[in-house]
Amino acid sequence: MTVIRTATAGLALLLAAACTAPTPPRSQASTAGGTVCAAPQSAPGVEKPTTIDVVEQAYFCILGNYYSGATMDARSLLIAGFIALTQELNRNGRDAPEATMPALKGDRKADWTAFEATFRKITDQVPDLHVKLAVATLEAMVASLDDNHASWAHDVKGRHPESYEGDGYGLGLQANVDGDRNLGVALPPLFVTTVQGGAAQKAGLRPGDIIESINGSAPFIDGKATPAIAALFPRYPQERPVRLGILRESTGRRWSVSLKPGLYQRDLATLQVVQSKLLDDDVAYVRVRGFAPDSADRALKALFRLRTDRTLAGIVLDLRGNGGGRITESTRLLSAFVHGKTTHYLCTVDDKCESLRTDDTVELLNLPLIVLTDRGCASACEHVSSAVKDLRIGKLVGTRTAGLMSGPAQPYLLSNNTILAFPSRHGLGADREEINRIGVAPDHHVPLTPQDAAAGRDPALAKALTLLRK
16 A cells, blocks of 8 residues: 555656656557456456566556546556566565666557566566566556546455355454545544454454554544554454453543454345335334345335325435445436435546436335435445435535545456456536545434444434424
């Protein structure tokens, strides 16, 4: 991650030094092979080593298919990649006299040829680092897009060999931050919101416990989140213990715990994509944790069932922690609340937009709607939240959404059986507003506090019920 952040930071300065205006792409095809990249038709085979030929394929794949690939300055990819390459050399205690950035003139193919020639000269000097340097280069190229829906999936470790369907891996807790994706908008204090099991449960942690330090580092400095918070979210095969300094406000007790990442059995209820219940005998509550296939129909069936043989005061749709999924599912769910409307736009870089419209075959519920949101509501979840607000379908209660809505990611298979993914179109809200990096603001800002978590209170849900009673 450090390499990527440093590479991005140096990008603007190096681009300024390249004074020739870029030329448009002469072809989307690599000189090395016909069709640059295509969507995978089946599960990829065994991953092969990443080489400079794979980096070349990814370079032309991005330029030919990424949302702004046709207009972007391709030198930005090469400069970011070269920065990462030299830093990887340094980390391995090596260097090569040939490791000097070639002159880039704005011709995409000619610049790639110069870049590749220099790369090969470097790896001729350090052949044992060829794969490491290619990986660092490609990772930095993808990171330079600065797009939350752009990724390169490689060296995937998969699941713990002893895990079963539904098992969790990690420290066994959730905190009031959205993983390590959105730390720039996290607010202090950092506290436990849910204890799921595993090491956190064995250590006796409780909701509301404040995390004052992580491996000896403060989670916030001058009100800004630090990289230390990322240690709360280890992924398999990470096993290094994480040391937390804990404060329990209700007793004033301070102590330290060391939590080792591992497998834990998750509560079955949290594994359900759709949960529903009746509140106060007249409010339908439905929680949708993600927009997986058929999730919209499951939510709608639950709502119509709860409405049977009773008069409802309204609906609470809980989208907190919903990381997104299929936009067709989010559109279908919206269609139960409004007909004949555009809910979202998918646009090309030259502003040619496709409108996503409601499915008017879905029966309207015709009930007041409150939607609960937080920073965990991302992508397709923000499609719903923004449409509810723009089309005045209902009210949003909670906190601002994630702002992770650059556009639906399209996967492309690279020749070493790894997957490169990025948006081919950019997403906008129903009013054509930008949501990416901004998020959707709630109509009623109701954040969760450590005191609420410790007491088991849900202030956003309480506010929603109050609004439906008015």
